[in-house]
Amino acid sequence: MTGPGIRLDGSGTISGTALFRHLTLELVPGGWTCLLGPSGVGKSTLLRLIAGLDTGVTFDGTITASDGQPMAGRIAYMQQSDLLLPWLDVHGNVMLGARLRGDDPDRARADRLIDRLGLAEHAHKRPAALSGGQRQRVALARTLMEDHPIALLDEPFSALDARLRSEMQELSSETLKGSTVLIVTHDPAEAARLANRIYLMSPAGLEQIEPPSTLAIRAVDDPEMLRFQAELLAMMREVA
Numbered sequence: 728m729t730g731p732g733i734r735l736d737g738s739g740t741i742s743g744t745a746l747f748r749h750l751t752l753e754l755v756p757g758g759w760t761c762l763l764g765p766s767g768v769g770k771s772t773l774l775r776l777i778a779g780l781d782t783g784v785t786f787d788g789t790i791t792a793s794d795g796q797p798m799a800g801r802i803a804y805m806q807q808s809d810l811l812l813p814w815l816d817v818h819g820n821v822m823l824g825a826r827l828r829g830d831d832p833d834r835a836r837a838d839r840l841i842d843r844l845g846l847a848e849h850a851h852k853r854p855a856a857l858s859g860g861q862r863q864r865v866a867l868a869r870t871l872m873e874d875h876p877i878a879l880l881d882e883p884f885s886a887l888d889a890r891l892r893s894e895m896q897e898l899s900s901e902t903l904k905g906s907t908v909l910i911v912t913h914d915p916a917e918a919a920r921l922a923n924r925i926y927l928m929s930p931a932g933l934e935q936i937e938p939p940s941t942l943a944i945r946a947v948d949d950p951e952m953l954r955f956q957a958e959l960l961a962m963m964r965e966v967a
């Protein structure tokens with residue numbers, strides 16, 4: 728199953744002041760769209776608008792899925808802070824979505840994910856006993872558990888070291904195959920590896936940037952990808 732294309736078209740104001748003027752963001756159906764830009768420009772706000780969550784922003788516009796179906800109930804959302812429940816262990820947090828919906832959680836899938844995210848030996852620990860990177864991987868596992876056609880990921884790998892980050896990118900790409908993914912990242916190397924489409928957000932709006940021509944997910948030593956990430960960093964420095 729391929730996730731739908733998603734189109735956000737409109738402008739946003741906070742207390743009467745423009746956060747972003749009219750812009751159009753189009754997510755690749757069944758692919759990865761990366762959103763980069765300076766801190767505070769409004770990236771998380773766009774993600775939360777698509778997720779249908781509170782933002783503090785008055786949005787004037789439309790958000791639509793290409794299949795014409797409502798998005799509610801079809802989105803897995805991972806926000807910047809991990810939002811783990813402190814009284815549940817890793818296992819309980821990973822299965823939280825099903826529990827909240829009153830469904831029977833798929834324990835075997837949770838075990839597989841916990842194992843593949845390198846958390847098996849921590850499965851019975853509570854969040855207070857985990858490092859920042861471990862907590863982020865629990866939040867990632869909880870998001871990947873959802874198996875929805877749309878995934879919105881707000882800096883999902885930011886607390887991970889380089890080795891883990893590259894492995895989690897690969898695992899996420901594999902697990903979310905066919906889903907429509909929007910990822911907010913500050914890392915040009917991450918966008919260069921994962922993106923089917925790239926937007927650079929600045930106070931002037933959204934600029935679409937052509938990703939490398941090689942197929943995502945790109946190898947960590949893909950020469951075109953490596954060249955591209957340097958170019959993207961230069962563009963990010965220019966808009967900051």
Ligand SMILES: Nc1ncnc2c1ncn2[C@@H]1O[C@H](COP(=O)(O)OP(=O)(O)OP(=O)(O)O)[C@@H](O)[C@H]1O
Nearest residue numbers: 741746765766767768769770771772773782783784
């Ligand atoms: N609930 C809110 N009420 C009022 N202002 C808000 C609210 N949420 C965010 N903002 C403001 O909106 C602007 C955009 O915030 P947002 O979190 O979308 O930025 P961002 O590009 O994701 O930043 P970062 O890269 O630092 O996470 C910021 O100036 C922020 O202070």
